[in-house]
Amino acid sequence: MKFIDEFRSSDLAQTLLKKIAGVNDSNKHYRLMEFCGGHTHVIFRHALQQLLPDNIEFIHGPGCPVCVLPIARLDKALALAAQPDVIFCSYGDMLRVPASHKRSLFSARAQGADVRVVYSPLDALALAEKETSKHVIFFAVGFETTTPATAFVIQQAKEKQLRNFSVYCNHVLTPAAIEAILVSELQDSENGRVNDATEKVSPVLIDGFLGPSHVSTIIGSAAYEKICERYKKPVVITGFEPLDVLQAVAMLLDQINKGEWRVLNEYHRAVSAQGNAKAQLLTQAIFTLRDKFEWRGLGFIPDSALRIKDEYKVFDAEQVFSVDVVPSREYKGCECPAVLRGAIKPLDCKLFGKPCTPENPLGSCMVSSEGACSAYWHYARSAVSHA
Amino acid sequence: MTEELITLNHGSGGRAMARLIEEIFIHHFNADSNNTELAKKNDAARLNVQTSHIVTTIDAHVISPLFFPGGDIGSLAVHGTINDLSMAGARPLALTAAFILEEGFKISTLKSLVKSMALAAKEAGVNIVSGDTKVVEKGKGDGVFITTSGVGLCDHDVSLGAEQIKVGDKIILSGSIGDHGIAVMSAREGLQFDTALLSDSCALNDLVDNMMQHFKHAIHCMRDPTRGGIASALNELSEQADKGFRIYEAAIPLKESVRAACELLGLDPAYIANEGKLVCFVAEEQAEALLAKMRKHPHGRDAAIIGEVLAEPGVQLQTTLGTRRRLEMLSGEALPRIC
Missing domain, CATH: 3.40.50.11740 (HypD, alpha/beta domain 2)
Known part of the structure; x- marks a missing residue:
């Protein structure tokens, strides 16, 4: 199928992996946030982490509307x-x-x-x-x-x-949410501070962003330029296919190594600047x-x-309608807020898998097909042998 | 002419009910066949059984919409039960059917569903030998629910089941996945999209007959991957067999139209329902020969070897990129994505 098969080709993936190997500095730890839940699912559905060196870490962002x-x-x-x-x-x-x-x-x-x-x-x-x-x-x-x-x-x-x-x-x-994550990162690293919520916030460190696919078709790649400049973080607008992600990783690593922070558009087949x-x-x-x-x-x-x-x-x-709403209460122990900030991974939540599952979700990230917990549940609950 | 509708009278046991049974059910299920048991109009049918194992099954059918591209609840009710018998290696002998009708249901609609059942049964060479009808008040049903039960015969030396699955067995899938689920979805209110795709709903007994003729000892297990798709069927079998399966994504037959719909809606075809497909576990040395045989049958034309059995439990998928991950059972409902 056009626009699908060529972006899932094993041969082309090997070429991109060589490109990544060429720019990867193995002494560095690269923390790349994929903002969109759609990307999180692509990464897991195709098990891309298996193809990449261990020093490249994906931090899952809050880009899941649900x-x-x-x-x-x-x-x-x-x-x-x-x-x-x-x-x-x-x-x-x-x-x-x-x-x-x-x-x-x-x-x-x-x-x-x-x-x-x-x-x-x-x-x-x-x-x-x-x-x-x-x-x-x-x-x-x-x-x-x-x-x-x-x-x-x-x-x-x-x-x-x-x-x-x-x-x-x-x-x-979207840009406001990316900025909020970066503001908290900035403040965390400066003050070791506590967010306006009462919970303790662990610092989230991010070296660059895989920018949204579909959102960017509407708002354009230029919409991220101010943030890039202000927080000195590179953004690569990335398509929703596995090869898009690999290509974007190479583009991000290259920028990070050179100390650059530009908005680059990997997904130019659908996204324009404006x-x-x-x-x-x-x-x-x-x-x-x-x-x-x-x-x-x-x-x-x-x-x-x-x-x-x-x-x-x-x-x-x-x-x-004017409606009365009871005071809201999150499920006790639910770590969705920390997962959404990228502060912890789904497997770090004590409720993950027991009792929180897609059939009995206690937090939103387990429900949506774009949620990080749902991605872990479906694709990465347990390791697969490589024999 | 005013439309004839189902009324509570049709379920009361009186004349209206007798007429309904005579004019619709007996007329269509008995038409031009040797269905002498149904013609007797007894509450139970007597079947002549020689020296075989008896296999029974029952399946309740509720589906919205009642008619979908490539089938309807009637044909589905016949195919589903025949396929359940076939998966046990049995030859279907007879079916029975129970209808729960909602007051106000159009008799003309019932007639088309019954005709469709009769045709499906005839094509599969199986009689519907007895039945039952109940009518519920308006608002207490969804038009019509159909339950079919089936009886089949199985040779004494045939014993198929998850417990027979052996390490090294090859896994054959009889054709493309997801056709039924996507065809139904395309007709569902609120999600209409244009597709020439038809449901794969069909009776698999003839294909299975062909397979069993020469391979009844090489075949260890069969399953029709209906609700929950192949991912759920494979996970159930893996758990029951306490063995693992490795599935090759690139080997799974998938129609372009199903793939396109799944990509668009954010669904994984491995979780989409099928109603005319089977997965078969067969001894490795016989796999190619069985595959060749299946491909000669219209319902097995696109059959493919999609994986093999391992000792370590769990179902794993080798992606087209060569990476491996778990293929989990469906949990929750497969819903289209938001954006």
Whole structure:
């Protein structure tokens, strides 16, 4: 299959591995953060670590839209879903994510809430047009990749003058999250400090980033330049195939060795410097920045998420419904926050595998197909013999 | 003309029910066949069995949508039960079927499902010899649920099972994976996408007959990898056999359209359901000969040796890049990714 086979070719992989060997300084320990959960899964699904020297370490980032949603926002989702005459539409992954007290949208559905799985926000819009006696809420989550589609349905809803459709907006921004990780790294190394959350934060040291694939098609590679410059860390925008990752590793090692910090674009078959202008305009027309937004694991980050503009507030579920939310509580012992910061690996969490599994997830990282814990569970729970 | 619908009367044991049974079930399941047992309309059918082992199985079918590209709940209910018998090395002798109908279900829809079952049974050369019907109130069912049970006969000297799997055995897969799951998904509300792909739902008894003719002692175990896909079937067998399997990703037959859909949706075809495929564990020295035989049958045309049995437990996958990782059982539900 074109664009797949050539990026999974064993022969080409050998060529790239030679290139990596050529730039690898075995005295150095390279800590590369793959921001996206999609990359984490590529690394594990193809067991890339087996091909790479031991001194190259992947640190798994927070780029999983399901994982970073804080428990308070999930609790609010449950409260919205429980409103009378509401059909609550969500991407499938969100249904199993545990909210406070081990509740989830799945359990809400079992208790009678009308929760439906949709694949696209357009499905939710179509449902609102069909079920005129109900109010349809679309649970919008995701980074810049999914935001334009949400913006589009809000625009459509306004054009169609729908009065029974709203969006529970949880769209977040990638560069702000990368910056938050780097700020905490900076502060950790300067002060050995404690984050605004009450927990102790272990320092996360990162030498360079594998930048997101799909997000970057929207925002463009130039969107990372400010961060690169400010924190002096190289970023390589990387495609979602195994050979993309190997090529990006070579590009990062080369920059790190030379003491450079540029944004390079390995994924130029899909990503341009400026990104998708049409999608950006649509997003800007409907959404505006929130002052701050809570991220699981990263705490409150300023200017890191979007809300629906006031002129579209009749489509903002948080404006349409006022719901009481119980005080939120993370599952005791759940290390998702530390996993999301890259501070620990999933296997370091005491709950991993027992009792936390994909069937009985206690934290968000075990649920999503992009979550780091889920990747470890599926691909790396136990070693494979190489005999 | 108003559409005829299922009412509670159809399940009450009275005339309406008798008519339903006569006009739909007996008419189609008895049509032009030697199905004399069903024609007797007894509650139980008597089967003539010679000197063989009797193999029985039962399978309940609930699926949404009821009709999908390449099949429907009716044909699936017949194929599923026949295949369960075949995997034990048995020749299917007869099926029975129970229908749970929801009040308000269209009789015309029921008719098409029953016709489809009759055709599937006829193609497989198996009779549906008795059945049962119940009607539940509207809202207490999902249109129709169909349960089929089957009886088959197995030679005395045939004993297939996970416990027979031996280190060194070759693992043969009868054809491409994921066709059924992706075809059903393409027709499911909210996830419609265009594909020419059809479900692989089919009865495997004829293929298995062919395989057993010359290889009944070389074949150690067979399994149809339905829900959970080949990954889950292989893990179940590995656990039951207390042996390990090494699977070669590059050797697994996979249609381009299934692959494209999986790439797009972020799904792994190893976890997608099949309804017309089998995995077979065969003594190494007979593997190539069996493979050649399977490839001559329409349901085994794309068969391939996909791996071998090791002593160390667990299922491992050798990727196209040459790396190795665990191939775990499906946990949770396979859901499309968000972005």
